[in-house]
Amino acid sequence: MTQNQVTRSSRREFMGGAVAGGVLLGAVGVQGSMALAAPQGSLPQDAVVLFQGDSITDAGRDKNATAANHQGGLGHGYAMLLAAGLLADHAGSKLKVFNRGISGNKVPDLAARWQADAVDLKPNVLSILIGVNDIWHKLNGNYKGTVADYETGYRELLKKTVEAIPGVRLIICEPFILRCGAINDKWFPEFDQRREIARKLAEEQKATLVPFQAMFDEAVKQAPPEYWAGDGVHPTLAGHALMAKTWRSCAGL
Amino acid sequence: MTQNQVTRSSRREFMGGAVAGGVLLGAVGVQGSMALAAPQGSLPQDAVVLFQGDSITDAGRDKNATAANHQGGLGHGYAMLLAAGLLADHAGSKLKVFNRGISGNKVPDLAARWQADAVDLKPNVLSILIGVNDIWHKLNGNYKGTVADYETGYRELLKKTVEAIPGVRLIICEPFILRCGAINDKWFPEFDQRREIARKLAEEQKATLVPFQAMFDEAVKQAPPEYWAGDGVHPTLAGHALMAKTWRSCAGL
Numbered sequence: 149m150t151q152n153q154v155t156r157s158s159r160r161e162f163m164g165g166a167v168a169g170g171v172l173l174g175a176v177g178v179q180g181s182m183a184l185a186a187p188q189g190s191l192p193q194d195a196v197v198l199f200q201g202d203s204i205t206d207a208g209r210d211k212n213a214t215a216a217n218h219q220g221g222l223g224h225g226y227a228m229l230l231a232a233g234l235l236a237d238h239a240g241s242k243l244k245v246f247n248r249g250i251s252g253n254k255v256p257d258l259a260a261r262w263q264a265d266a267v268d269l270k271p272n273v274l275s276i277l278i279g280v281n282d283i284w285h286k287l288n289g290n291y292k293g294t295v296a297d298y299e300t301g302y303r304e305l306l307k308k309t310v311e312a313i314p315g316v317r318l319i320i321c322e323p324f325i326l327r328c329g330a331i332n333d334k335w336f337p338e339f340d341q342r343r344e345i346a347r348k349l350a351e352e353q354k355a356t357l358v359p360f361q362a363m364f365d366e367a368v369k370q371a372p373p374e375y376w377a378g379d380g381v382h383p384t385l386a387g388h389a390l391m392a393k394t395w396r397s398c399a400g401l
Numbered sequence: 402m403t404q405n406q407v408t409r410s411s412r413r414e415f416m417g418g419a420v421a422g423g424v425l426l427g428a429v430g431v432q433g434s435m436a437l438a439a440p441q442g443s444l445p446q447d448a449v450v451l452f453q454g455d456s457i458t459d460a461g462r463d464k465n466a467t468a469a470n471h472q473g474g475l476g477h478g479y480a481m482l483l484a485a486g487l488l489a490d491h492a493g494s495k496l497k498v499f500n501r502g503i504s505g506n507k508v509p510d511l512a513a514r515w516q517a518d519a520v521d522l523k524p525n526v527l528s529i530l531i532g533v534n535d536i537w538h539k540l541n542g543n544y545k546g547t548v549a550d551y552e553t554g555y556r557e558l559l560k561k562t563v564e565a566i567p568g569v570r571l572i573i574c575e576p577f578i579l580r581c582g583a584i585n586d587k588w589f590p591e592f593d594q595r596r597e598i599a600r601k602l603a604e605e606q607k608a609t610l611v612p613f614q615a616m617f618d619e620a621v622k623q624a625p626p627e628y629w630a631g632d633g634v635h636p637t638l639a640g641h642a643l644m645a646k647t648w649r650s651c652a653g654l
Contacts, residue, residue, distance in 0.1 A: 219638045224472055232482055232642035239623040239639060370492040385472045386492060389485035 189400040191238050191272070197245045198271035199227035200258065201278050201321070204382060205249025216244035223247055225383065227275075229392035234401060246271075254282045254291065255301040262305060267312045274309065274316055275395070277360075278302070279323030279342045280381055287334055295338060299345045306353050318355035319399055322346050324364050328372070329379030358398045360391060442653040444491050444525070450498045451524035452480035453511065454531050454574070457635060458502025469497035476500055478636065480528075482645035487654065499524075507535040507544065508554040515558060520565045527562065527569055528648070530613075531555070532576030532595050533634055540587055548591060552598045559606050571608035572652055575599050577617050581625070582632030611651045613644060 191197075196216075199205050207225025214221060217235060222228035222245065231245040248265040250257070255278055258266075266274065282298050285291035293301075309316060323343050325331045343361055350357035367376055367390055376387035383391060444450075449469075452458050460478025467474060470488060475481035475498065484498040501518040503510070508531055511519075519527065535551050538544035546554075562569060576596050578584045596614055603610035620629055620643055629640035636644060 217638065219477055222638075228638075229482070229485060232638045233646075235637075235639035236642035236646060239620065239628060242624075367492065371495075375492060384488075385470065385475070385481075385485045386488035389489035393486075393489060 191234075191241045191243060191401065194242050194244065195238075195272040196270055197231075197234065197243055197273045198266060198269050198275065199230070199245075199247045199249060200266055200274065200276045201249040202253040202281050203249070203251035204280070205247060205277055206251045207247075207249070207388070209247050209249070214246075216246055221247060223249070224385075224388075226388040226391040226395065229388055230395055233392065233396065238401075249277075252281055252285075253278065254285065254293065255279075255298055255305065256293070259301060259305055262308065266309065270313060271316060273319065273399075273401075274313075275319040275321060275358075276305075277321035277323065279346055280325065280339075283335060283339050283342060284330070284381070286338075295341045295345065298342050299349070302345065302349055303352070306349060306355075310353065318350075318353050319358060319395070320346055320350035320353070320355045321358045321395070322360045322362070324361040326364055326368065326373035326377045326380045328374050329377070329381065331380035356399055358391075358395050360394065363390065363394045444487075444494045444496060444654065447495050447497065448491075448525040449523055450484075450487065450496055450526045451519060451522050451528065452483070452498075452500045452502060453519055453527065453529045454502040455506040455534050456502070456504035457533070458500060458530055459504045460500075460502070460641070462500050462502070467499075469499055474500060476502070477638075477641075479641040479644040479648065482641055483648055486645065486649060491654075502530075505534055505538075506531065507538060507546065508532075508551055508558065509546070512554060512558055515561065519562065523566060524569060526572060526652075526654070527566075528572040528574060528611075529558075530574035530576065532599055533578065536588060536592050536595060537583070537634070539591075548594045548598065551595050552602070555598065555602055556605070559602060559608075563606065571603075571606050572611060572648070573599055573603040573606070573608045574611045574648070575613045575615070577614040579617055579621065579626035579630045579633045581627050582630070582634065584633035609652055611644075611648050613647065616643065616647045 204225060205223070205227050207223035207227065209223030210218075210220035217231065219228065222231045227245075227247040227249065231247075234243055234245060246269055248269070250261075258276075258278055279298065282291070282293055286293060306318065309318070323339075323346055325335060325339060347357055347359075349355075364376055364387070367387075371386075373380060375384065376390065377383045457478060458476070458480050460476035460480065462476030463471075463473035470484065472481065475484045480500040480502065484500075487496055487498060499522055501522070503514075511529075511531055532551065535544070535546055539546060559571065562571070576592075576599055578588060578592060600610060600612075602608075617629055617640075624639075626633060628637065629643065630636045
């Protein structure tokens, strides 16, 4: 067994489907027939969960509130909604949840702050959503990175991560856009190419992929794009909630 | 059939257990075995969902943001978390969710603003959480209301509501406290008496009861009281998330 295989194996240890330390609602005599205590994979005691990315992850977080589980520091988006749900359902695990997304970030911006804002936090679970600014800033004339740069830079980031944090569980979120607001035909096909790279890197790393684009493509059959993301990029509260739900389903947590 | 029975019957119309317009995650090819598209009762098109109460409901909402579904106007607590989840899972219903909780409120404070802040919004679903200040302010010497006053005032509020809004679905939340922070023996047995009254009124009105005290009594077996509510009254993010989850389970929405 190679070192890499050992890492892969330990990274999978807490992905099991057993019901973990969640509060069992059935026991409190709630009305209605729906059992909300959904199956949850377990998390190790004192597990660190880290959300990394751009403005979608940042979601207006208070940059001075750096402590774990601080609501202001978790922002107003899917990362906060996920922290809320995970802290409620894994109460026995003493989770520490951090949000270190920064508005406007692209892959090279993550790379520049990766040691301090990711590796040093020693996450057990690391969720990354990055890519929309890599093309948006290019369309605006403020960046020259190519699709190949996105692939190379992102792969390097992931490689550095699994080397520095043996056993880290990677969750790679598919970049997404909705057909409204700032989005027009100029975004294609390059946006789709970057999206495919995120999917490919998830497969290379045997990471969990959260298919946000596929999710929103389904969601617009229920309500128009603006319902989910006013400008086509930044989700509404409904959009963030749908992301959080899908993330948990994919992660099994 | 009396008028009252007609009202009761129509109030139940959207409580069915059928899967409603929620986005079916199964269709987007997400990984993992967990089906998160839980059974949901349906909601009428353009349904208005209103959260009423004190600081636990208020949760730092922006009082100037009075429009439906405005994240800042929904605050940072269970009402916002519920709005997020309901807007995601009932996207086809064009819900309008409002939070009109006000910090410090007791039953008489709700009564004074009930027409403008509840009846005039014509809610299809009205969720009420009130009672902790009715005793807290009394313990602090700032209020003289008795347990009987709580019962009479609360019953009057509910009676006025179902008369003014035929078909409204009432969701009555059990007041709760946790044994930490501001909570000491002086709160008992009067707190429990008020709690029982909220339960009795829910039964009288055939309303949905959300048993928050029973829920937190179970939750403290997983993590200490401070994990759920630092001062024993105001929930943490984890506490609010657990409330939101239990509310949905009880409401079947």
